Amino acid sequence: MSTTTMQTTAARWQTIKPKVVYLAIGLIAGPLITSFAGLQVLSGTARDRVHAGVVESQAMICAARARTEVADTSKLEWTARTDLAKKWAVMPGSTTADADVASTCAGKLAI
Numbered sequence: 001m002s003t004t005t006m007q008t009t010a011a012r013w014q015t016i017k018p019k020v021v022y023l024a025i026g027l028i029a030g031p032l033i034t035s036f037a038g039l040q041v042l043s044g045t046a047r048d049r050v051h052a053g054v055v056e057s058q059a060m061i062c063a064a065r066a067r068t069e070v071a072d073t074s075k076l077e078w079t080a081r082t083d084l085a086k087k088w089a090v091m092p093g094s095t096t097a098d099a100d101v102a103s104t105c106a107g108k109l110a111i
Contacts, residue, residue: 051100059104062089066109073109081109 034040066088067073073081085106089097 055098055100055104058089058091058098058101059108061091062101062105063108066105074111076109078106078110082106085109 031040062085063073066084069088070076070084073084076084082102086097086102089102089105091098091101
């Protein structure tokens with residue numbers, strides 16, 4: 001390589017170098033900052049939110065179905081409400097009740 005080419009390359013690197021350094025810092029610091037600020041939705045968080053939504057929906061269905069059997073479920077004792085919720089928490093196509101759905105359903109029956 002000639003001296004002129006090396007000087008041109010060195011001058012070009014000196015103009016590009018700050019941008020490369022800032023890019024590298026941004027690629028490392030950006031995800032860390034947004035994660036600590038709570039701006040990222042991680043897969044575990046998304047999975048928990050989806051599960052909570054499904055449980056809430058199924059618990060509302062369970063409570064509506066249970067109220068067809070007992071009109072005023074708020075007058076039932078805790079064990080009777082829990083047993084009623086376990087009975088109606090079994091969703092169509094399933095053979096067992098989800099414990100979260102049964103618990104949430106029993107809470108809805110108390111109101």
